Amino acid sequence: MTGAPLLHVEHLTMRFGGLVAVDNLSFEAREAAITAVIGPNGAGKTTVFNCLTGFYPPTVGRLTLTRGGEAGFQLERMEGHRIAREAGIARTFQNIRLFPQMSVLENLMVAQHAELMRASVFSVAGLLGLPGYRAAARGAIDRARLWLDRIGLTERADDDAGNLPYGDQRRLEIARAMCARPALLCLDEPAAGLNARETAGLNALLLEIRETERIGILLIEHDMSVVMGISDHIVVLDYGRKIAEGKPAAMRDNPDVIRAYLGQEHGEAPPC
Amino acid sequence: MTTAATDRETPPFAAAAREAALTAAVALALTGPMIGLHAASQATGLVIETRWPEVAIAVALVFLGRFLLALLGRAFVWPVLAAGLAVAGGGLFVPFPNALLKAVCVAGGLIVALRAALMLVRPRMTAAARAKPALAARWVAPAAGAAMTAFALLLPVMPFADRQLLDLATLVVIYILLGWGLNIVVGLAGLLDLGYVAFYAVGAYSFALLAQYFAFSFWEALPLAGLFAAMFGVLLGFPVLRLRGDYLAIVTLGFGEMIRIVLTNWVALTRGPNGISGIPKPSFFGAPFARSPPEGTEAFHQIFDLAFSPMHRVIFLYYVALTLALLANVFILRIRTLPIGRAWEALREDEIACRALGLNPTSIKLSAFSLGAMFGGIAGCVFAARQSFISPESFSFIESAIILAIVVLGGMGSQIGVVCAAVLLIGLPEWFRELQDYRMLAFGGLMVMIMVWRPRGLLSHRDPTVRLPAARETPP
Amino acid sequence: MEYFLQQLINGLTLGAIYGLIAIGYTMVYGIVGMINFAHGEIYMIGAFIAVIAFAILGPLGGGGVVVALLVVLLVSMLLTAVYGWTLERLAYRPLRGSPRLAALISAIGMSIFLQNYVQLAQGARTKAMQPVITGGIEVMKGETFTVTLSYVQIMIMVLTLALMAGFWTVIARTPLGRAQRACEQDRAMAALLGVDVDRTISLTFVIGAALAAVAGTMVVLYYGVIDFFIGFLAGIKAFTAAVLGGIGSIPGAMLGGLLIGLIEAFWSGYFSIEYKDVAAFSILVLVLIFRPSGLLGRPEVEKV
Incomplete structure (x- = not known):
């Protein structure tokens, strides 16, 4: 089912002053697979994302993204916007970061900026309304429509993104990331604040993305129904260190994982 | 409207007058030294000239304005509207020591009257009427733009130009x-x-x-x-x-x-x-x-x-x-x-x-x-x-x-x-x-x-730069 | 060497004045997150009130210079504080929670208004005043140049130090300071915990205005000449000082003020008077590029 290796994280360490947020972490993520990174609060999950997407330069470590046998991108040496554009890593944020005063459709168009910019040739072709640009703009709208249909927001395409209900905003952020045509999609707690029905919808959407787009998905999540329900591989962090990794079923019974979540003396399974 | 519970005990006029008196005291502190005492440069150095009438009028105007607004807050809409207009009208005819005070008096009266008038009009506007501007803006903006352009183009041939x-x-x-x-x-x-x-x-x-x-x-x-x-x-x-x-x-x-x-x-x-x-x-x-x-x-x-x-x-x-x-x-x-x-x-x-x-x-x-x-x-x-x-x-x-x-x-x-x-x-x-x-x-x-x-500016409506076109029939 | 020392003294005096104005900027920025653009005018008004008070006290005579000075200082602080309070109440409080630019435009509008108000009320011509405090100490006598430290300069520095110390105690020790710091961090939470946010913000403006009035009074004593336009440049430089020191930080404002004063004094002493403002701004740009949060400001951590 899962494809070729996509992302290699080797010996990633991130220090903030004296605090070691991520400590010598290595794992890999594959194409057409959902890799979940879990761990108690403060385990360093979001920091891993911030290093991957160029928000912080890591203190130590190699982050390599390899798409379809090409030479890999060394992410730790790239600026954030180049990682997104060239290496093809798109992400969502723990506290949603949409463009609230722009319409839903505009949000999806901004995600296709690089392509449209190329077609508009420094805006000159765009200003003149040349056919090449118009075709590209139509293509971008079609792609946006495809994703709007998938997340069920077609009706609200012209409304301000900031006026959408919370759950819709979460889905729109995923659609926006997908419009950027990523090779790796990083989702930072996509189920936070969703109700049970919305969570089930999210699971279906992520599985659909995995099947149809065959891209890698890296997922930070606390909601075990999401993690256990859809991930192919789980990496468990605690205090910045990897304490376990493997298939969901194996993680459920792993004593280290249980200890990290519930403390020493409990022997029960982690919340499912 | 904003009548506090405590106001029920004191008569509204007294409460409004007290508010107005406080504001007037502040106004006196502001205008007294700055307008009332003018440090004029003379050969012997700085000499103080006084202008108390101006200060008195300014403070009185502030008192009156605050008093009327305070009454407005206690739902005396019609009397305030009338008083505002009266002050504005009176200001036009009463002699003032300078043009600025006259302007303040007239403009202040008009503003008070306007606020009273708005309070009369607002509740009558239904929610639908208030939502309308957003919808209307889609065609109003281009129409207004066209009208303005036409006016600007024709301006030099207008008779008053x-x-x-x-x-x-x-x-x-x-x-x-x-x-x-x-x-x-x-x-x-x-x-x-x-x-x-x-x-x-x-x-x-x-x-x-x-x-x-x-x-x-x-x-x-x-x-x-x-x-x-x-x-x-x-x-x-x-x-x-x-x-x-x-x-x-x-x-x-x-x-x-x-x-x-x-x-x-x-x-x-x-x-x-x-x-x-x-x-x-x-x-x-x-x-x-x-x-x-x-x-x-x-x-x-x-x-x-x-x-x-x-x-x-x-x-x-x-x-x-x-x-x-x-x-x-x-x-x-x-x-x-x-x-x-x-x-x-x-x-x-x-x-x-x-x-x-x-x-x-x-x-x-x-x-x-x-x-x-x-x-x-x-x-x-x-x-x-x-x-x-x-x-x-x-x-x-x-x-x-x-x-x-x-x-x-x-x-x-x-x-x-x-x-x-x-x-x-x-x-x-x-x-x-x-x-x-x-x-x-x-x-x-x-x-x-x-x-x-209007903290967001006079015209703050934003239209999206692109709208989703109606779905095209996909060719079979 | 003598010349250098003299410029140092002049620079520190000027810097103390900038620093006092800068505190007003930095406090307001810290608590409401806006540039109080009209703060320079508040300082100017403080200077005018001081001049008027001196002009009244002058003929009355008696009581000695010290009493007169104290009276003028208190009157100026008090009346200017009323201006600061009114400014916040009329132009800023209604705009709390509005887009930041709205408050900035309102502030610029107030600045224009106050400038013209004073111009209309007190005339556009510069006001010159007989020096109140004269004389000084000869610190060092060179062959060609004598370094003097005038009594006014001593008074400015001592007063500034005293005010800084007093002010520091207020912020660090009193309930008001605690309320202020709480509002700085999270206004909504502070309100929930029973801090009267409106009152705290008003008091911040009042304190800032009073300090600016002290600066205005000192400028009157130091230069003896003022006009309605002095607030603009002093305001910009004081704000520059606040940013240079790290906006939101009170010691930073003082340090920034001293630096700007020194830069200005040395630049006009050694290079050219015309370009002294350019020098101050250039330093600011360099500092911001290499240390974007100012000298003593806490670095802003972007949170994702």
Whole structure:
């Protein structure tokens, strides 16, 4: 089912002053697979994302993204916007970061900026309304429509993104990331604040993305129904260190994982 | 409306009077020393002259105004409406020691009456009626734009259009152009630029210096002025655009001041505070506007077989400014719908999300900054041609503040809003020349009042740059 | 060497004045997150009130210079504080929670208004005043140049130090200071915990205005000449000082003020008077590029 290796994280360490947020972490993520990174609060999950997407330069470590046998991108040496554009890593944020005063459709168009910019040739072709640009703009709208249909927001395409209900905003952020045509999609707690029905919808959407787009998905999540329900591989962090990794079923019974979540003396399974 | 529970015990008039008395006491502290005691310079040193009647009237007016507003808050709508109108009307006939107090009395009365009237009207508006403006804006904006353009195009042939009015209209158009330019930077890209006047100055001085040293004509200098200003924008922008909002504001402010200081002190090049005079007016595609043109050229009135009139030149300059402004408008409306325009707005909304989507913030900011600068430069070039004389005095911080006020008062990002605000802030004060002394006072007060009344600007509605077209039938 | 020392003294005096104004900027920025653009005008008003008070006290005579000074200082602080309070109440409080630019425009509008108000009320011409305090100490006598430390300069520095110390105690020790710091961090939470946010913000403006009035009074004593336009440049430089020191940080404002004063004094002493403002701004740009949060400001951590 899962494809070729996509992302290699080797010996990633991130220090903030004296605090070691991520400590010598290595794992890999594959194409057409959902890799979940879990761990108690403060385990360093979001920091891993911030290093991957160029928000912080890591203190130590190699982050390599390899798409379809090409030479890999060394992410730790790239600026954030180049990682997104060239290496093809798109992400969502723990506290949603949409463009609230722009319409839903505009949000999806901004995600296709690089392509449209190329077609508009420094805006000159765009200003003149040349056919090449118009075709590209139509293509971008079609792609946006495809994703709007998938997340069920077609009706609200012209409304301000900031006026959408919370759950819709979460889905729109995923659609926006997908419009950027990523090779790796990083989702930072996509189920936070969703109700049970919305969570089930999210699971279906992520599985659909995995099947149809065959891209890698890296997922930070606390909601075990999401993690256990859809991930192919789980990496468990605690205090910045990897304490376990493997298939969901194996993680459920792993004593280290249980200890990290519930403390020493409990022997029960982690919340499912 | 806001009647507090405690007010039930005290009669409303007494409570309102107490509120008003407190406000009046503050007003006395404010006006007493500053207006009541005038430190006049005399040979023997400073001598105090008193002006107590003015203070008394000012404090009384404040008391009355606060009292009426306090009553309004206690739902005495009709009496307050009547009293407000009475005060305004009375103010017109009662003699005042100076015109300002009269104006304050009349305007204050009208404002109180207006607020009372609004309270009468508001509850009658249904929710649907209030929602309507948003829907209507979709066709109102283009219609209003078209009407304004038509009016602007026909202005010179209107019967009331004299030389003074057209001169003023040209100035208003220059400010509209400046407002639109700055709107790219502040309204769209969300970069707070308090030194926009620097680019205006670069444009004006480019033309003035090119004309003086190399005998460039207006048309030759115009593109260069825009280009120089844009280059300047890139040069300034490169180091400072990484800074966050308020730091950017103060640094741009600093640059604006630095340009003015350099222009003042580099006497060898710019003649310093004396300024540069004799800047040529634009010609009609090579034909000058002169009664007797130089040997070998034909003047405008000769080509069209008209009687010579100095008005031709004024009208032509107005149309030059208007054409440039309209071109700028078309350009900006179009570029807003292009990826770069959307990227500006996205950057204003959330820079971090932009980076995560592969947008390069520096280059996007730089493009907004330099494009805005270019329009500033072009406006400066037209300004130099209108004045024929420029000096560093025309490019002080207050100009930056006025242009920024035009953008923010108009409603950020709104093209028509800029036009309204420019007419309001530049056109109207020039109109009331008699109140010359109080012009800037009213200007500052107006800025505060409009902001308090409408914090998002006069026209703050934003239309999406792209709408989802109805689904096309997919071919089988 | 003597010349250097003299410029140092002049620079420190000027810097103390800038620093006092800068505190007003930095406090307001810290608590409401806006540039109080009209603060320079508040300082100017403080200076005018001081001049008027001196002009009244002058003929009355008696009581000695010290009493007169104290009276003038108190009157100026009190009346200027009313201006600060009114400014916040009329132009800023209605705009709390509005887009930041709205408050900035309102502030610029107020600045224009106050400038013209004073111009209309007191005339556009500069006001010159007989020096109140004369004389000084000869610190060092060189062959060609004598370094003097005037009594006014001593008074300015001592007063500034005393005010700084007092002010520091207020912020660090009193309930008001605690309320202020709480509002700075999270206004909504502070309100929930029973801090009167409106009152705290008003008091911040009042304190800032009173300090600016002290600066205005000192400028009157130091230069003896003022006009309605002095607020603009002093305001910009004081704000520059606040940013240079790290906006929101009170020691930073003082340090920034001193630095700007020194830069200005040395630049005009050794290079050219015309370009002294350019020097101050250039330093600001350099500092911001290499240390974007100012000298003593806490670095802003972007949170994702």
